[in-house]
Amino acid sequence: MLASWYEDQGPAADVLHVGELPDPSPGPGEVRVRVTVSGVNPGDTKKRRGWLGSSMPHPRVIPHSDAAGAIDAVGAGVGARRVGQRVWVHGAQSYRPFGTAAQYTVVPDHQAVPLPDHLSDELGASLGIPGITAHRTVFADGPVDGQLVLVHGVLGGVGSLAAQLAHWAGATVIATVRRTADLDHIDPAVVSHAVALDTGDPAVAIRSYAPRGVDRIIEVALSDNADLDNAVAANNAVIAAYATR
Ligand SMILES: NC(=O)c1ccc[n+]([C@@H]2O[C@H](COP(=O)([O-])OP(=O)(O)OC[C@H]3O[C@@H](n4cnc5c(N)ncnc54)[C@H](OP(=O)(O)O)[C@@H]3O)[C@@H](O)[C@H]2O)c1
Structure with missing residues (x-):
């Protein structure tokens, strides 16, 4: 998948990479979301910059916790009827390494919430x-x-x-x-x-x-x-x- 990531903290222009990473697979209790809109918040950029002396919590981080998209694969224990569902995603990169600045993100089932058809992907990516x-x-x-x-x-x-x-x-x-x-x-x-x-x-x-x-x-x-x-x-x-x- 195409993704953005960093392995060191610092200004975006210095540390953000864009390129190919392996497609993630959902583990037990997780879903994989094909991301259409990734939501970026101050907390995401603060973590990348090492705000308040924070250090890298993982060797590699794909930033952004929020997104909208559609579930395209589910792990063991998650109902197959969720496949295809439009969702908004929260907490993808909260205490987890791989967020939503990528074509796919994997989150626990309950962190991908159904997004009604009349609501836009942009709104969904702003709800987290x-x-x-x-x-x-x-x-x-x-x-x-x-x-x-x-x-x-x-x-x-x-x-x-x-x-x-x-x-x-x-x-x-x-x-x-x-x-x-x-x-x-x-x-x-x-x-x-x-x-x-x-x-x-x-x-x-x-x-x-x-x-x-x-x-x-x-x-x-x-x-x-x-x-x-x-x-x-x-x-x-x-x-x-x-x-x-
Ligand atoms: N505690 C948490 O869990 C939590 C969760 C989410 C966000 N945050 C933090 O909350 C802050 C805002 O997040 P956000 O996403 O809402 O950012 P945002 O979209 O940039 O909005 C911040 C707003 O606050 C205004 N503002 C700044 N200083 C102000 C002041 N002294 N008096 C009145 N208004 C002021 C800004 O006005 P101007 O544009 O005119 O400067 C802007 O409208 C960030 O520091 C973020 O990290 C904390």
Whole structure:
């Protein structure tokens, strides 16, 4: 199969190879997916660059945990009726060496999830790391129906999905972007009130929409926004932080 891989950490141009590797075979309880779209996330590039002093977990890594595609082979113990099924894949290169930047990837059966026909491969390849993280930030400790939820960085991969999930679940979404110009890109069907962090006093702006404070903050940059979060949080608010500098 055609694949991309690295055997040393570093900048992409220095360490990524593209070429032929042997086709993988699914072991017991696994499926092989013919990849149509591979999803790349910050965590994938951080691992490749050795972020926070991490070392190579395996001698050779095919990067990317997420993908969309179709199952073309199954291992022992997996029903043959899964062959041909369109799926979205998560965790292919989480604690495993060979991810989705290849024509084929092999994952445990439950990490290849059926993808309904009306959803695109591009969407399916975006559901793994960002979608699961967004779901966790919104729902980890219960329903958000009727809550005021503040989503920082709402145009980001995780932030945009968190806002959609919170809105779908009955919350009112207040959102931030870093630059005023980015306010134009926000979907008003999802976000009720949007605030740019580069102008005025964002705490005052957020409080104007949430006088008693917000119930939940979905935080992409805790170290940058800790004071702002403190200024807009209601009593007993939850801060669900998934990243910091
Ligand atoms: N904990 C976990 O399990 C987990 C899971 C997924 C992702 N992450 C981490 O979460 C981070 C974001 O991932 P992503 O895929 O969503 O990345 P992304 O698509 O690049 O989105 C990041 C968003 O955050 C915005 N942003 C950055 N600093 C901000 C700040 N101080 N205040 C408000 N908004 C800010 C960015 O705005 P600009 O574009 O204007 O800079 C961008 O819209 C990455 O560091 C990633 O590694 C952690």
